[in-house]
Amino acid sequence: MRWILFIIFYILIDIYAFQAVRTLARNSWIHGVYVLLSILILAALIYQISNMGAGKVMDINTMYVFGIFLTFFVPKLIIVVFMFGEDIGRFFTGIFMKVAGSDEAQFMASRRKFVSTIALGIAAIPFTSLLYGMIQGKYNYKVLKYVLEFEDLPGEFEGFTLTQISDIHSGSFDNRNKVEYAINLINEQKSDVILFTGDLVNNIADEMNDWKQLFSTLKAPHGVFSVLGNHDYGDYVKWESDSEKAGNLQNLKKLQKDMGWNLLLNENRYLKKNGQKIALIGVENWGENGFKQAGDLDKACQGILEDDFKILMSHDPSHWQSKVKKDPRHFHLTLSGHTHGMQFGIEIPGILKWSPIKYRYKNWAGIYEEFGRFINVNRGFGFLGYPGRVGIWPEITVIQLKKKQNTV
Structure with a gap:
């Protein structure tokens, strides 16, 4: 049951974070790579933890899978914070512009692209930091x-x-x-x-x-x-x-x-x-x-x-x-x-x-x-x-x- 709840949570976060990627990159290959990586990382994490046994002994392979999971998942959480905040602002801005009779489509699109760029830029900081930590930081x-x-x-x-x-x-x-x-x-x-x-x-x-x-x-x-x-x-x-x-x-x-x-x-x-x-x-x-x-x-x-x-x-x-x-x-x-x-x-x-x-x-x-x-x-x-x-x-x-x- 815990795994089911975790997988649902993971998928929801992934879908939301994907909105920023899709806004900035229209290439279907990039979208495919994103989805494939997300599936592989989740599958690897579940496999490694399931095979730790009752003793829950974490070996170096399991640590690396966990590290890679964090390297990709933490930036996605940051992206979600930005995109969710943008959606709330988008909702109230849309209501205001409809009442004012303004054309909201172009404004909303440019705003979405701007927020997505900021979100991905900030998310790159923990991504590179966690990656560096595994390659160099630990020694x-x-x-x-x-x-x-x-x-x-x-x-x-x-x-x-x-x-x-x-x-x-x-x-x-x-x-x-x-x-x-x-x-x-x-x-x-x-x-x-x-x-x-x-x-x-x-x-x-x-x-x-x-x-x-x-x-x-x-x-x-x-x-x-x-x-x-x-x-x-x-x-x-x-x-x-x-x-x-x-x-x-x-x-x-x-x-x-x-x-x-x-x-x-x-x-x-x-x-x-x-x-x-x-x-x-x-x-x-x-x-x-x-x-x-x-x-x-x-x-x-x-x-x-x-x-x-x-x-x-x-x-x-x-x-x-x-x-x-x-x-x-x-x-x-x-x-x-x-x-x-x-x-x-x-x-x-x-x-x-x-x-x-x-x-x-x-x-x-x-x-x-x-x-x-x-x-x-x-x-x-x-x-x-x-x-x-x-x-x-x-x-x-x-x-x-x-x-x-x-x-x-």
């Missing part, structure tokens, strides 16, 4: 650097740097050269420690088989640390048995160990430098809105002293907003990911930062500060669902810790 890696100051930072950690990556989603990769470039870019930052904040895979540990060796080359003097994200547990797969699911999670944990990563499962480690230390705390996924809540702050903080400088790794930023930022143990810096910045938005540094994801997550990209505590929400290394990025580029974060100087 348009950006290194974002921040300096954060703390009054109680241990002196030996003045200038200490950490590189954060998040949401690798290795099951989506389709270009080894681009991923290798990004790995080299991470190592080139020469940070003291590398921290990965969850979602290594889309669904199953085997997705990392082709990428394990490459990610094993990540190195830092104080090591590479990681936590689990919601996708790492295999919750979105229909497993044959609970033991099969548990085995997949064990494989994912072992894989990270084999890569030389230190996976923190509601536990902590001290990073030490010349007799001083800072606490690195890693919790399992804790999220709201139906996401897994396996994170246990109390367990993760066992052995940590109250006045220790603390860095917390927690995949979902809703954890910080709901639990962490007001915690009396004072977590100085929290590192999260999860949102991907929705892989779509507009960012003009210092002027504008917007994505639809902001209406679901208060902290969705970049640095935020409340109560003297900071969180960085990494925009993600990989991609999922739509196989691209528009305006919200894949991110490598470099944070330098500084001791705040008292000024009189």
Whole structure:
């Protein structure tokens, strides 16, 4: 029933958008190509989704079909808005001209052509953007650097740097050269420690088989640390048995160990430098809105002293907003990911930062500060669902810790 309603909606949108094409192009070949493309895209989407199975696991082929669907459908929605608005104006203008006794036919035709031209011109913007996002945007890696100051930072950690990556989603990769470039870019930052904040895979540990060796080359003097994200547990797969699911999670944990990563499962480690230390705390996924809540702050903080400088790794930023930022143990810096910045938005540094994801997550990209505590929400290394990025580029974060100087 849902498919029937969706197909009807799709056809109605398509017919309405077609009016703009027909107004500007009288060639029957163009009309035929339009109709054929619409049918093929709809058929491909239905076929791919129908063959995902009960587990609803989206592979890279399904992502591309979904991406192509969005690339064509979103511009059509924009066209429909213009054409519907024009039809309303056309209705009232027609009544007025009839009452006035004016010849409306020529005026209406020229008006329709003008509005159709504007509609198609504006619709071309999301079309080219979404297409670019799939071809180039998803591997348009950006290194974002921040300096954060703390009054109680241990002196030996003045200038200490950490590189954060998040949401690798290795099951989506389709270009080894681009991923290798990004790995080299991470190592080139020469940070003291590398921290990965969850979602290594889309669904199953085997997705990392082709990428394990490459990610094993990540190195830092104080090591590479990681936590689990919601996708790492295999919750979105229909497993044959609970033991099969548990085995997949064990494989994912072992894989990270084999890569030389230190996976923190509601536990902590001290990073030490010349007799001083800072606490690195890693919790399992804790999220709201139906996401897994396996994170246990109390367990993760066992052995940590109250006045220790603390860095917390927690995949979902809703954890910080709901639990962490007001915690009396004072977590100085929290590192999260999860949102991907929705892989779509507009960012003009210092002027504008917007994505639809902001209406679901208060902290969705970049640095935020409340109560003297900071969180960085990494925009993600990989991609999922739509196989691209528009305006919200894949991110490598470099944070330098500084001791705040008292000024009189």
